Amino acid sequence: MELPGGQDEAPGRVALALRPAGYLLIGVVWSVIWLVAVLLLVGSVPYLAYVDSSDLVSGVGERFANPVEAIAFVLVALPVLALAIGPGGWHVLTASWPLAVLSFVYAGRALSRSYAGERLSFTARAPRGSTFGPPTVSGVALSLQPVRSTPFTDRVLRWYVAGWTLDGRTIxxxxxxxxxxxxxxxxxVPGVSGAAHVVAGVLAVALLVTSAVLGRQAFRRRFGPEGAASSAGETPLSALSADERRARRARVEKERRARLRRGRR
Incomplete structure (x- = not known):
């Protein structure tokens, strides 16, 4: 198999000896990033509600007392906040845990004789502006992609792609x-009427459920095999035999490799 940028060369002895610990360390780092993101997104809610509640309530009250500031908050601050917390939080979480899982998979493969002496992962470059993260001068390096794919790594890679590439429906x-x-x-937050607590809580749950439903639909439309098959005019995956499914998976994998090679040119 030809890998981008000459990465099909066999690793040296030092790399072979160190890569189990290296992949394990990378997995731990990405796991910590994911955990910190979860704590910030979820933990900030009770922190603001109970620890910093007095300043929060008084500040909001003062802002909404001024019609201009109230309109600016609703039309400007609230959409920016929703964009940062919703799509921003989604991408941070979904961009981190697949890399952690793949790293742990490679750490295990590094100890297996079945993968001895061969590369376990490679890095491809995505076109500028097509990925999540700060702007870059050149293409973004998408690392830790498996040299040898399995159905499990294929599933993880779908989330990898969902976290690192932009999709309007998901946003x-x-x-x-x-x-x-x-x-x-x-x-x-204390200091608010019970009715306001109930209304805010019900709306929050309803919005979370809405995002879960719409997000699932966007993901299935983007990565679902039956959706992809129907859009391409092919037979649905569920109607294929085991051999036909394996053949289609091999073809899709070959096309993916070809796209990656074209993307680096």
């Missing part, structure tokens, strides 16, 4: 979750 699907965040704070 729109995550916006309700971003709006649910301030409502969740309002549902817990």
């Amino acid at each position: 729109l699907a995550m916006l309700p979750a971003g709006l649910a965040w301030p409502l969740a704070v309002a549902a817990l």
